[in-house]
């Protein structure tokens with residue numbers, strides 16, 4: 507746990523963690539903790555969050571027990587991945603900064619935006635392989651937030667519709 511700048515933070519993101527995970531990170535760290543987690547799978551992405559009254563199973567004494575092996579979604583803090591928008595040949599991963607982080611300046615120093623972008627692209631590649639172009643898009647401002655939410659909803663609906671049609675057509 508040494509070297510963890512989040513240690514002792516009163517906000518502790520790990521209490522309410524809602525993590526996006528590729529299958530490899532899910533299997534390595536979280537699959538065996540399903541008794542304390544709500545686990546959803548959205549396409550190729552696993553989303554884990556604690557059940558009511560629970561916290562991340564790796565949170566211990568205000569620090570992370572797997573700090574040096576923690577998932578990419580934890581590494582990019584104080585940046586947060588908020589939407590993953592799948593398109594035909596590309597995937598746009600939207601990220602923004604955590605505004606209430608009391609150690610933001612220290613964390614920005616440890617995690618420059620260029621490094622966070624590289625990690626987010628690596629995250630996308632772990633999920634989608636080399637077949638899609640991964641774009642890390644930093645959200646800034648309310649208009650950009652609104653547009654990204656709208657785009658994410660639209661893309662989810664289109665993907666669901668495509669899946670439904672594929673199922674219908676495969677039965678014919």
Ligand code: SF4
Nearest residue numbers: 512515517518519607
């Ligand atoms: S990222 Fe910021 S808000 Fe979250 S636990 Fe670390 S110091 Fe606290």
Ligand code: SF4
Nearest residue numbers: 520562564565570580
């Ligand atoms: S894996 Fe570690 S850094 Fe990530 S949410 Fe859990 S305790 Fe926090």
